[in-house]
Amino acid sequence: MQLLALGAxxxxxxxxxxTRPDFSGTWTLVGSDAPExxxxxxxxxxxxxQTATTLTLKNGALTLVFPLDGSERTIKGxxxxxxxxxxxxxxxxxxxxxxxxxxxxxxxxTVSLSADGNELTIDAVAKGPQGExxxxxxxxxx
Numbered sequence: 001m002q003l004l005a006l007g008a009x010x011x012x013x014x015x016x017x018x019t020r021p022d023f024s025g026t027w028t029l030v031g032s033d034a035p036e037x038x039x040x041x042x043x044x045x046x047x048x049x050q051t052a053t054t055l056t057l058k059n060g061a062l063t064l065v066f067p068l069d070g071s072e073r074t075i076k077g078x079x080x081x082x083x084x085x086x087x088x089x090x091x092x093x094x095x096x097x098x099x100x101x102x103x104x105x106x107x108x109x110t111v112s113l114s115a116d117g118n119e120l121t122i123d124a125v126a127k128g129p130q131g132e133x134x135x136x137x138x139x140x141x142x
Contacts, residue, residue, distance in 0.1 A: 019091075019093045019094040020091055020094065021094055021113040021117070022050050023048045023050050023055060023096070023111065023113060023120060024048055024049050024050045025047075025048060025141050025142070026045060026046075026047050026141070026142040027045065027046050027047075027048060027120050027139035027140065027141060027142065028043055028044070028045050028139060028140055028142050029043055029044035029045070029046075029137055029138070029139050030138055030139060030140045031136075031137065031138040032135065032136065032137045032138070033135060033136050034135050034137070044059065045059070045142065046058065046059045046139070047059075048120075050068075052068075053067065053068055053069060054066060054067055054068060055068055055089060055096065055098075064087065065087070066087050066088070066089040066098055067087070067088065067089055068089045068090070068091065068096070069089075069090070070088065070089075070090040071088070072086050072087065072088045073086070073087045073088070074086045074087075075087065083102045083103070084102065084103075085100055085101065085102055086099075086100070086101045086102075087099070087100055088101075092110075094112065094113070095110050095111065095112045096110070096111040096112075097109070097110055097111075098110075098111065104128055104129055105126065105127065105128035105129075106126070106127050106128070107124055107125070107126045107127075108124070108125050108127075109122055109123065109124040109125075110122070110123045110124075117141070118140060118141045119138060119139070119140060119141070120138070120139040120140075120141070121136070121137070121138050121139075122136070122137045122138075122139070123135075123136050124136075124137075
């Protein structure tokens with residue numbers, strides 16, 4: 001009986017590991033419900049590099065490193081009006097939940113990957129002094 005229970009625990013552990021996709025790759029924005037996207041702004045390309053503990057996002061000169069274990073990482077922006085930003089990431093099955101916070105704003109993002117691994121969807125909710133803003137972006141693997 002103990003062996004059966006151990007097998008069930010191991011199987012559950014393997015299933016939880018298998019539900020965590022690898023978001024690594026070069027991704028090109030192909031759809032967005034943001035007004036800027038409708039205005040024909042230059043296509044956005046991001047590079048994601050994922051390890052067991054972090055997800056690194058590169059977009060031009062911007063590089064952000066998100067922890068994937070639920071811990072927080074605080075970074076300081078650049079420029080005269082730079083603010084500290086707290087980054088946090090954690091898994092919810094096959095989805096990655098990312099939170100970015102400043103003293104006045106929070107952005108909660110859900111990142112998911114299509115079954116074939118070629119489409120990345122980002123759903124974001126930003127809350128701040130101007131209210132709440134929702135945005136959905138779809139990226140194709142380049």
